[in-house]
Amino acid sequence: MKKWTVITALILVAALLGACSNSGNEGGSSSPKTENKSIKLAYVAWDSEIASTNVVKHVLESKLNYKVEMLQVDAGPMWVGLADGSADAMVAAWLPSTHESYMEKYAQEVVDLGPNLDGTKTGLAVPAYMEINSIDELADAAAGEGVNYQIIGIEPGAGIMMATERALEEYALSDWTLVESSSAAMAQQLIQSYDEQKPVIVTAWTPHWMFANMELKYLEDPKGVYGGEEQIHTIVRKGLEEDKADAYKFLDQFEWTADEMAAVMIAIQEGKSPEEAAGAWVEANADKVNTWLEGIE
Known part of the structure; x- marks a missing residue:
């Protein structure tokens, strides 16, 4: 009986301590250290942005204890989400040319944290075995017939798609279809x-794993429709710095190189899931990741 009396007493003490703890946290709110530790990342389903967003997600979850929700959308809704606050951040703004129209529209409603990657490029690409070298050569009937007068694009609304529509107009390619x-x-x-050594023209951008796996070339753009080299910027919603200071500081300090991004993209293309590839890269590049986290308590 004494044994059961002791056990009963211990249970009562534990219950009392639990009640006291709850009374100091009325309403079930989280402690300051875990309160509001969730974040929404918007991104477009480009291989480059899948790589970068998953790396950012892994760091936020493994280093800053955030619960991350990833929102895969087209370019237009991605920008709208940051402007109206339904998304917290994105690391996928191609500027100054590709997403120029979105930046002009939403610049006053979002916060631009600057570039996270330099030296990007967009345009039309073909296999190196094709003799064509410039967009203006597409006006030649033989060039059009070889590919059925088609340029293979990506999601409608993407900046590169809008630029290609302009290219068709600027180069008077009315017979062509994007x-x-x-x-x-x-x-x-x-x-x-490429495997069949057939002609093909695609909308393309760098960095992208396809340039590492195939011998490709950009078509020259004498009219400058696609602009020159670009940068990928990090954009966040207004108020993020006040709401989630640690995430904001990390996003502000996040930057890497085209080669580093390509390593993640190639790992995904070779069979790893985006989560596995991002996690492996983060763990293998601790020094780099630590620079993104400097000054975060």
């Missing part, structure tokens, strides 16, 4: 044509 598809479908079509 085929809407997706980043994955475009890459698959390119791979199939």
